[in-house]
Amino acid sequence: MDSLNYIREHMHKTIETKQKMLADEALLQRLADAAALCVKALQNGNKVMFAGNGGSAADSQHLAAEFVSRFNYDRPGLPSMALTTDTSMLTAIGNDYGFEKLFSRQVQANGVKGDVFVGISTSGNSANIIKAVEQAKDMGIHTIAFCGTGGKLPTLCDITLNAPSDCTPYIQETHISFGHILCGIVEEQMFPGYKPR
Numbered sequence: 001m002d003s004l005n006y007i008r009e010h011m012h013k014t015i016e017t018k019q020k021m022l023a024d025e026a027l028l029q030r031l032a033d034a035a036a037l038c039v040k041a042l043q044n045g046n047k048v049m050f051a052g053n054g055g056s057a058a059d060s061q062h063l064a065a066e067f068v069s070r071f072n073y074d075r076p077g078l079p080s081m082a083l084t085t086d087t088s089m090l091t092a093i094g095n096d097y098g099f100e101k102l103f104s105r106q107v108q109a110n111g112v113k114g115d116v117f118v119g120i121s122t123s124g125n126s127a128n129i130i131k132a133v134e135q136a137k138d139m140g141i142h143t144i145a146f147c148g149t150g151g152k153l154p155t156l157c158d159i160t161l162n163a164p165s166d167c168t169p170y171i172q173e174t175h176i177s178f179g180h181i182l183c184g185i186v187e188e189q190m191f192p193g194y195k196p197r
């Protein structure tokens, strides 16, 4: 396929995934519910944790940064962390306990009841995300999945945001929309007197 056709095909497929998302009222409601869950947790002094592998690790960092720094409003930072950033922790846990424990160990150590854990996985099958969700549930931490149409993760979490695609890049491109929408609603609801920058 030549480059221009590649671009056209990619754009058609990513738009098609977003259109399917927009047409899925139940999914939109779950996204609103996820934002409400985060608002409630943050108002109670809890935090939002994110984790994922590869591109989803980058999404985790991106979204935690939106909470702690800012999204649209100049406002106080909101407590959030990506469990994907500290190479000493990641290598120690990976080396000593195994890659599958990468995030569950951090949830156990740094999470508290009432927090929110957002697990991001396009396959829905990454063992380190599944174990982190199980750990979070054991501790009374709310769980949100950013996933696709497959895997075990969609059946495990309190709220499942499943991008309507089975193809990793289109799922990832929808996940960052989920995350931006989540941040935008949280910011608007927590800081009603603030103005967009």
Ligand SMILES: O=C(CO)[C@@H](O)[C@H](O)[C@H](O)[C@H](O)COP(=O)(O)O
Pocket: 053, 054, 055, 056, 120, 121, 122, 123, 124, 125, 126, 168, 169, 172
């Ligand atoms: O970004 C990409 C592909 O677009 C990759 O880095 C991808 O995130 C990695 O293969 C991940 O390990 C996939 O894990 P998961 O989304 O299935 O949990």
Ligand SMILES: [Zn+2]
Pocket: 055, 169, 172
């Ligand atoms: Zn990617």
